[in-house]
Amino acid sequence: xxxxxxxxxxxxxxxxxxxxxxxxxxxxxxxxxxxxxxxxxxxxxxxxxxxxxxxxxxxxxxxxxxxxxxxxxxxxxxxxxxxxxxxxxxxxxxxxxxxxxxxxxxxxxxxxxxxxxxxxxxxxxxxxxxxxxxxxxxxxxxxxxxxxxxxxxxxxxxxxxxxxxxxxxxxxxxxxxxxxxxxxx
Amino acid sequence: xxxxxxxxxxxxxxxxxxxxxxxxxxxxxxxxxxxxxxxxxxxxxxxxxxxxxxxxxxxxxxxxxxxxxxxxxxxxxxxxxxxxxxxxxxxxxxxxxxxxxxxxxxxxxxxxxxxxxxxxxxxxxxxxxxxxxxxxxxxxxxxxxxxxxxxxxxxxxxxxxxxxxxxxxxxxxxxxxxxxxxxxx
Numbered sequence: 351x352x353x354x355x356x357x358x359x360x361x362x363x364x365x366x367x368x369x370x371x372x373x374x375x376x377x378x379x380x381x382x383x384x385x386x387x388x389x390x391x392x393x394x395x396x397x398x399x400x401x402x403x404x405x406x407x408x409x410x411x412x413x414x415x416x417x418x419x420x421x422x423x424x425x426x427x428x429x430x431x432x433x434x435x436x437x438x439x440x441x442x443x444x445x446x447x448x449x450x451x452x453x454x455x456x457x458x459x460x461x462x463x464x465x466x467x468x469x470x471x472x473x474x475x476x477x478x479x480x481x482x483x484x485x486x487x488x489x490x491x492x493x494x495x496x497x498x499x500x501x502x503x504x505x506x507x508x509x510x511x512x513x514x515x516x517x518x519x520x521x522x523x524x525x526x527x528x529x530x531x532x533x534x535x
Numbered sequence: 536x537x538x539x540x541x542x543x544x545x546x547x548x549x550x551x552x553x554x555x556x557x558x559x560x561x562x563x564x565x566x567x568x569x570x571x572x573x574x575x576x577x578x579x580x581x582x583x584x585x586x587x588x589x590x591x592x593x594x595x596x597x598x599x600x601x602x603x604x605x606x607x608x609x610x611x612x613x614x615x616x617x618x619x620x621x622x623x624x625x626x627x628x629x630x631x632x633x634x635x636x637x638x639x640x641x642x643x644x645x646x647x648x649x650x651x652x653x654x655x656x657x658x659x660x661x662x663x664x665x666x667x668x669x670x671x672x673x674x675x676x677x678x679x680x681x682x683x684x685x686x687x688x689x690x691x692x693x694x695x696x697x698x699x700x701x702x703x704x705x706x707x708x709x710x711x712x713x714x715x716x717x718x719x720x
Contacts, residue, residue, distance in 0.1 A: 533718040
């Protein structure tokens with residue numbers, strides 16, 4: 351497995367983001383990222399399946415937190431309340447990450463292939479949340495539709511927060527209320 | 536511009552879908568599709584920018600119909616009613632296309648790169664619908680959220696229709712009602 355490298359994953363993420371910003375995503379190779387982090391390509395591939403994953407490795411952890419929050423929502427919560435708890439759980443992850451999240455967003459916006467992967471990750475989020483809701487006894491189509499509404503609130507709220515800053519934990523309830531109003535008007 | 540070929544676009548679409556099903560999407564080339572349709576590669580590229588577009592060329596026309604329906608919705612319609620009219624307008628397009636839509640869906644499901652493009656097309660649909668709503672005087676964030684709800688209803692209803700058949704025009708109002716219930720529970 352090669353020698354142990356302290357914080358290798360984080361170093362590769364930081365180096366990757368910086369190179370994507372400076373040179374452009376297409377112009378950056380895995381070898382460039384590894385070299386900038388003072389690591390080998392071999393080490394890179396122990397942490398990431400490909401170049402894109404440098405920007406997406408946090409997303410499965412995020413989904414796990416959301417699923418855990420749905421599972422732990424108080425008995426008797428409505429499906430939408432359980433999903434609101436999942437959104438609130440993500441707010442903590444991003445509390446200190448506004449600058450990083452904006453930099454990442456700019457790289458995504460400049461590269462359609464990355465924006466498409468982001469969209470695909472959102473589909474995984476819908477799948478995970480709806481499965482967690484079904485575990486709680488929520489039936490279809492309510493489970494999937496509530497998960498979809500939750501992910502829509504996540505995307506919308508996250509975009510607002512990227513723009514405006516402030517507290518993500520305050521943004522999500524506001525967006526859910528706006529969505530409710532739009533869906534019933 | 537080369538000689539005129541009757542229904543060249545449709546012949547290429549039909550040949551492409553058939554080859555994607557038989558050989559697989561990755562294993563099919565533009566040259567294969569053109570040959571199967573009895574046309575040249577040169578003709579192919581007059582109709583489609585790339586191999587993927589064979590499956591997506593209808594999507595911009597679909598968005599245009601939706602935008603037209605939003606524009607033509609009666610004065611005094613709520614944003615959600617205008618979006619419901621856009622969904623209803625798409626139902627007509629697919630009235631005779633259930634078999635084709637299912638075949639296309641199976642090719643998409645087997646190829647992540649195609650599923651990602653489908654998701655990207657849905658983002659374009661959100662953008663077009665929200666712009667059409669803003670033209671009607673709907674303000675943000677209502678315009679975008681209502682467009683998002685509309686596209687969510689479109690995706691969900693379309694998937695149900697692929698599965699169950701029947702009339703898409705009856706599916707959409709039912710899904711919108713389910714969404715309303717999920718968003719307010």
